[in-house]
Amino acid sequence: MGANKKKLLTGDIVTNAIKDSFIKLNPVTMMKNPVMFVVEAGTIIVLLMTVFPGYFGTEETVGFNLAVFLILLFTVLFANFAEALAEGRGKAQADSLKKSKKEIAANKVVGGSVKQVPSTDLRKGDIVVVSQGEMIPGDGEVIEGLASVDESAITGESAPVIKEAGGDFSSVTGGTRVVSDKIKVKITSDPGESFIDRMIALVEGAKRQKTPNEIALNTLLTSLTIIFLIVVVTLAPIAGFLEIELSVPVLISLLVCLIPTTIGGLLSAIGIAGMDRVTQFNVLAMSGKAVEASGDINTMILDKTGTITFGNRMASEFIPVGGEDTNAVAEWSAVSSVKDETPEGRSVLELMKKEERTYSPAIAEGGEFIEFKAETRMSGIDLLDGRKVRKGAVDAVRKWVETQGGAIPSDLEAKGNAIAKEGGTPLAVAVDNKIFGLIYLKDTVKPGMKERFDQLRKMGIKTIMCTGDNPLTAATIAREAGVDDFIAESKPEDKIAVIRREQAEGKLVAMTGDGTNDAPALAQADVGLAMNSGTVAAKEAANMVDLDSDPSKIIEVVAIGKQLLMTRGALTTFSIANDVAKYFAIIPAMFTLAIPEMEALNVMKLGSPLSSILSALVFNAIIIPLLIPLAMKGVAYRPMSSTKLLQRNIFIYGLGGIVVPFVGIKLIDLVVHMWI
Numbered sequence: 001m002g003a004n005k006k007k008l009l010t011g012d013i014v015t016n017a018i019k020d021s022f023i024k025l026n027p028v029t030m031m032k033n034p035v036m037f038v039v040e041a042g043t044i045i046v047l048l049m050t051v052f053p054g055y056f057g058t059e060e061t062v063g064f065n066l067a068v069f070l071i072l073l074f075t076v077l078f079a080n081f082a083e084a085l086a087e088g089r090g091k092a093q094a095d096s097l098k099k100s101k102k103e104i105a106a107n108k109v110v111g112g113s114v115k116q117v118p119s120t121d122l123r124k125g126d127i128v129v130v131s132q133g134e135m136i137p138g139d140g141e142v143i144e145g146l147a148s149v150d151e152s153a154i155t156g157e158s159a160p161v162i163k164e165a166g167g168d169f170s171s172v173t174g175g176t177r178v179v180s181d182k183i184k185v186k187i188t189s190d191p192g193e194s195f196i197d198r199m200i201a202l203v204e205g206a207k208r209q210k211t212p213n214e215i216a217l218n219t220l221l222t223s224l225t226i227i228f229l230i231v232v233v234t235l236a237p238i239a240g241f242l243e244i245e246l247s248v249p250v251l252i253s254l255l256v257c258l259i260p261t262t263i264g265g266l267l268s269a270i271g272i273a274g275m276d277r278v279t280q281f282n283v284l285a286m287s288g289k290a291v292e293a294s295g296d297i298n299t300m301i302l303d304k305t306g307t308i309t310f311g312n313r314m315a316s317e318f319i320p321v322g323g324e325d326t327n328a329v330a331e332w333s334a335v336s337s338v339k340d341e342t343p344e345g346r347s348v349l350e351l352m353k354k355e356e357r358t359y360s361p362a363i364a365e366g367g368e369f370i371e372f373k374a375e376t377r378m379s380g381i382d383l384l385d386g387r388k389v390r391k392g393a394v395d396a397v398r399k400w401v402e403t404q405g406g407a408i409p410s411d412l413e414a415k416g417n418a419i420a421k422e423g424g425t426p427l428a429v430a431v432d433n434k435i436f437g438l439i440y441l442k443d444t445v446k447p448g449m450k451e452r453f454d455q456l457r458k459m460g461i462k463t464i465m466c467t468g469d470n471p472l473t474a475a476t477i478a479r480e481a482g483v484d485d486f487i488a489e490s491k492p493e494d495k496i497a498v499i500r501r502e503q504a505e506g507k508l509v510a511m512t513g514d515g516t517n518d519a520p521a522l523a524q525a526d527v528g529l530a531m532n533s534g535t536v537a538a539k540e541a542a543n544m545v546d547l548d549s550d551p552s553k554i555i556e557v558v559a560i561g562k563q564l565l566m567t568r569g570a571l572t573t574f575s576i577a578n579d580v581a582k583y584f585a586i587i588p589a590m591f592t593l594a595i596p597e598m599e600a601l602n603v604m605k606l607g608s609p610l611s612s613i614l615s616a617l618v619f620n621a622i623i624i625p626l627l628i629p630l631a632m633k634g635v636a637y638r639p640m641s642s643t644k645l646l647q648r649n650i651f652i653y654g655l656g657g658i659v660v661p662f663v664g665i666k667l668i669d670l671v672v673h674m675w676i
């Protein structure tokens with residue numbers, strides 16, 4: 001993974017977070033977090049009572065009020081600090097990205113010649129030439145040539161990657177450097193809308209919006225806060241009626257202990273940290289919603305080639321059919337591949353070289369190249385003399401030959417199936433109405449796939465492999481990799497159909513893709529992960545982009561999403577449970593203050609009524625920073641079903657939430673009681 005994997009925290013991030021904690025005290029900012037806003041309002045009221053005791057008639061309790069004020073202030077600051085700390089890493093990353101965004105000179109093609117212009121002048125549709133050693137001036141698509149490009153500025157990966165015209169490896173990103181050769185690039189973004197611009201906005205959190213889940217939880221927390229506010233406000237007159245005197249700072253303390261400050265203070269930090277974990281993993285999530293959706297995924301659609309297998313499908317053998325000779329198969333395979341820039345196409349020419357075979361490229365001259373398309377599953381060339389040469393999936397070529405009235409050699413099927421049963425891909429080679437033979441394309445399943453799919457199954461996620469390959473190859477690879485289901489001979493629109501079918505059953509679907517033809521399916525899926533190496537269309541349709549272009553990462557992304565949801569659930573449970581213990585400390589204390597005979601209520605045997613209130617408040621404050629590491633790192637995660645997870649978490653965090661504060665408040669009280 002990327003060399004830009006950062007340390008969790010640096011001194012700078014902490015210092016800036018401390019500063020930001022104070023800046024965030026601005027009530028306009030605080031209002032976005034109703035729970036903490038109420039605490040801040042209480043802090044201000046108690047501050048006034050401390051500073052102007054004469055005015056409020058609070059001279060007797062100035063010391064206690066000052067203590068309450070300070071504890072409340074720190075409660076708010078701690079919550080701000082949690083959020084600022086979570087934002088810190090993104091900000092630091094944004095700064096380093098901005099450095100890679102300086103203005104550079106671009107060689108723009110104008111008419112027939114090349115003119116130097118500043119990169120900021122480039123617009124969508126402009127064409128530029130980038131040579132060895134130069135920086136690519138903007139996002140675009142290679143339209144001519146092949147070059148190796150150092151993308152470490154965005155991916156942190158130092159090994160250069162090959163970018164070439166045509167196919168799924170044609171997109172380039174502004175700010176990356178060409179390390180060898182020369183390419184012509186068509187610019188695909190206007191200034192300010194580039195990938196790096198979007199990435200900066202993302203990691204900076206500039207466009208961070210609350211997710212539906214967060215909004216729902218926030219509504220719940222706000223409702224609880226309002227309910228407790230009403231309870232506490234009505235308590236005052238009732239107490240007054242009973243001639244029990246309750247001071248305003250005591251009532252505010254009670255309110256702060258009652259409302260869910262722990263989760264209120266940590267909620268946004270949990271969301272930001274979850275996004276950040278995805279980013280540190282070199283995956284860019286376009287929204288927090290995408291990350292959360294990945295935590296709820298039920299079905300995962302996976303490509304065979306390149307996701308489950310290494311994807312470097314290489315021609316390894318020419319196999320004649322119908323009594324033809326190997327040379328003829330090899331020659332026509334080569335002719336059909338002269339201009340085929342796909343890895344499969346190039347591997348055919350490489351195999352020719354390796355086997356020291358010759359063919360005459362001159363026949364292909366002037367011919368019309370037929371590019372490989374996932375819809376036709378064929379590629380080839382229409383020669384000047386009228387002959388049409390094709391190679392492609394066996395069933396596709398067979399149909400093509402049949403429509404021209406050709407006969408199908410009797411050994412075609414058996415020889416094709418033999419390749420497929422070994423997990424290889426057979427390509428048939430034909431000229432007009434005659435099939436000459438097969439090309440054996442070899443590919444291997446990535447190691448460790450079976451274990452990963454086992455984990456997914458434990459999480460209750462169904463995996464479906466979709467491949468354009470034939471059913472036999474698909475079945476072999478599916479079995480080897482251990483996916484739950486597969487769809488063979490699928491065209492791009494079939495992927496959408498599968499996604500829609502699953503969604504119609506109420507399931508959330510994730511998929512990966514890199515080609516332009518994957519774009520509609522990526523957009524349809526609830527979580528669409530596009531490869532950075534892929535086409536611009538795919539990247540725009542998806543809601544996540546993997547900078548390392550490793551499609552199997554979708555599995556880890558789902559794990560991170562689950563962890564985010566779990567962390568939020570666990571800390572909410574903990575927060576609400578730990579408030580319960582505070583009632584036991586603070587409510588008896590309040591009544592004992594008014595009616596000393598109520599001392600019997602002091603079940604926790606705390607020092608004094610005032611020390612009980614302060615201890616509960618101190619615990620309420622310090623639990624926030626104590627839980628920051630958990631909020632940022634996420635709770636420990638093991639693959640298991642959602643129901644089991646829920647039970648486990650309620651047990652650990654619910655019970656923990658009740659027990660921990662009893663112990664904590666008791667210990668704090670031992671110290672506090674030395675003064676009060």
Ligand SMILES: Nc1ncnc2c1ncn2[C@@H]1O[C@H](COP(=O)(O)OP(=O)(O)OP(=O)(O)O)[C@@H](O)[C@H]1O
Nearest residue numbers: 303304305372374377378379391392393467468469
């Ligand atoms: N360059 C090519 N020329 C001719 N036929 C090809 C070429 N590349 C692939 N094919 C054929 O087209 C089929 C579909 O290819 P496609 O890339 O759409 O899917 P795939 O790679 O097999 O599956 P996946 O969706 O898992 O990537 C392949 O199985 C193969 O038979």
Ligand SMILES: [K+]
Nearest residue numbers: 256257259261
């Ligand atoms: K609380």
Ligand SMILES: [Mg+2]
Nearest residue numbers: 303305306468
């Ligand atoms: Mg493919």
